Amino acid sequence: MTAVLDAPTPPPPAQRRRWRPNAYLVVSVVLLVACLGLVGWVLGQRAYSDRLMAQRAQAAVQAVAEEWTAEERQAMTDAARAYNARLLALGSPVLGDAVDPFTGEVLSQTDADYQAVLRLTDTGIMGRVLVPKIGVDLPVMHGSDDDALRHGAGHLYGTSVPIGGTGTLSVLSAHSGQVTSTGFLRLSELDLGDFVYIQTMGETHGYVVDRIDVVASTDFSHFVIQPDEDRLILMTCTPIGINTERLLVSAVRANIPDVVPAVADAPTGSKIPQIVKDVTQWAALVIIVLVVVAFRRRRRRRRLNVRQSDD
Numbered sequence: 001m002t003a004v005l006d007a008p009t010p011p012p013p014a015q016r017r018r019w020r021p022n023a024y025l026v027v028s029v030v031l032l033v034a035c036l037g038l039v040g041w042v043l044g045q046r047a048y049s050d051r052l053m054a055q056r057a058q059a060a061v062q063a064v065a066e067e068w069t070a071e072e073r074q075a076m077t078d079a080a081r082a083y084n085a086r087l088l089a090l091g092s093p094v095l096g097d098a099v100d101p102f103t104g105e106v107l108s109q110t111d112a113d114y115q116a117v118l119r120l121t122d123t124g125i126m127g128r129v130l131v132p133k134i135g136v137d138l139p140v141m142h143g144s145d146d147d148a149l150r151h152g153a154g155h156l157y158g159t160s161v162p163i164g165g166t167g168t169l170s171v172l173s174a175h176s177g178q179v180t181s182t183g184f185l186r187l188s189e190l191d192l193g194d195f196v197y198i199q200t201m202g203e204t205h206g207y208v209v210d211r212i213d214v215v216a217s218t219d220f221s222h223f224v225i226q227p228d229e230d231r232l233i234l235m236t237c238t239p240i241g242i243n244t245e246r247l248l249v250s251a252v253r254a255n256i257p258d259v260v261p262a263v264a265d266a267p268t269g270s271k272i273p274q275i276v277k278d279v280t281q282w283a284a285l286v287i288i289v290l291v292v293v294a295f296r297r298r299r300r301r302r303r304l305n306v307r308q309s310d311d
Helices: 023-067 070-090 112-116 146-151 274-310
Strands: 125-131 136-141 153-155 168-173 195-200 203-216 230-238 245-254
Touching: 023 125, 023 136, 023 195, 070 112, 136 146, 146 153, 195 230, 195 245, 203 230
Parallel strands: 136 153, 168 230
Antiparallel strands: 125 136, 125 195, 153 168, 195 203, 203 245, 230 245
């Protein structure tokens, strides 16, 4: 009688493991969404604030050009030029928003003569500064204290008011690290030969960038008025967030349209600040690395599970 051998029992089929989200993948997705959301919020806030400032600046200069009489414009222009002539002849004992040690008041705010000169609106707008290449369109405010810089670019007290003319040096300052407005954030993107415009009293003055410097915050040697120049300096703090130095973009007056094109014809650059591009690119690179690491770890675990099931 022949014995019947039982057939070998086949191994049970490997059970498919339920997919569970990888911690690295979850973190990567969360970081990506957070990064995109933060960048979008910052850009949205800045765009809204910049648009409001540009509208205020444009409304101020248009009101002077269209609603003021020729006599009113001439009287304000003459007063501004007389102010600058006195500044050239006598100099200023104060530069910037110094505080009176006895009263604690900001001197630029208590100087009635200064506050009255080149005052286009009750809010203290002196004019409009435009830098088409980097998207700057801001009202110029009296003084450069925190309140002035929240509303636009501030005029540095002790320098010429921005009416132009030989023997003038106007210094305009704005923040570069605010979340809610762009200010002079992109000032570092300017190059020699770029164009800057000042609009005030129904006129547009054009300037060509001819010098760019980074100086210590205590260095005021560049703010000396030269009797044979019509010069404009744009100033902001640098490095962003550290603010130990000052970036100075200096421009000299030139004729429109012979040397400087009209504002409408001026070349424009990207609407997105370079620093935002850099931060976004680095964030994207980090997230990509995290995603790659997560998938590689997942593949290793799958291979290990297959080997264990074969054994």
